Amino acid sequence: DGGITQSPKYLFRKEGQNVTLSCEQNLNHDAMYWYRQDPGQGLRLIYYSQIVNDFQKGDIAEGYSVSREKKESFPLTVTSAQKNPTAFYLCASRTTTGGVVEQFFGPGTRLTVL
């Protein structure tokens, strides 16, 4: 089945550690996105990528890093520089052809810093 997978579903991290969240899609979508969701708030954009080997900062990129070496993969690293990393992280993708603008989301990863 085509879709977006995120792993792990739950992730626990000690303060001061870097951690990488996985996002894979087999929809052949060009664009991919990372969002952060905090309780009672909407989603905020961390990073996005329109094509392989290119990515742009979103509204809250500080303390995060990404790579886009393959079309189907867009991993997010939460570094120790991120002051408050506990949140729900959602990955999304979108085709850039046919006038389609809606994004489709993965199941999310819930990160907790201990």
Add this chain to the structure above:
Amino acid sequence: AQKVTQAQTEISVVEKEDVTLDCVYETRDTTYYLFWYKQPPSGELVFLIRRNSFDEQNEISGRYSWNFQKSTSSFNFTITASQVVDSAVYFCALSDLTYGNKLVFGAGTILRVKS
């Protein structure tokens, strides 16, 4: 700057009641897109509808309907005869046509439908 406001933080209704979720947006663009997403307890966002700024026709899909009014910058969502399975967080979002087609989300409305 673009902004989406969902003034209703939480709504509780009894099954079979109709419920309307409000969404007000701000943008300087003349061309933009509006969306509604549903987030059930599992956490994944489910796409419900897209509307572009040139199409003000209302849309109905089963028990769901959407009312887009550019004059008031609103894109409201109505669920008719609500069901327990409609319980979720609903997000309204706005996208421009600049590089990346980034989405700006409202804070969401929690809908609780009680049996």
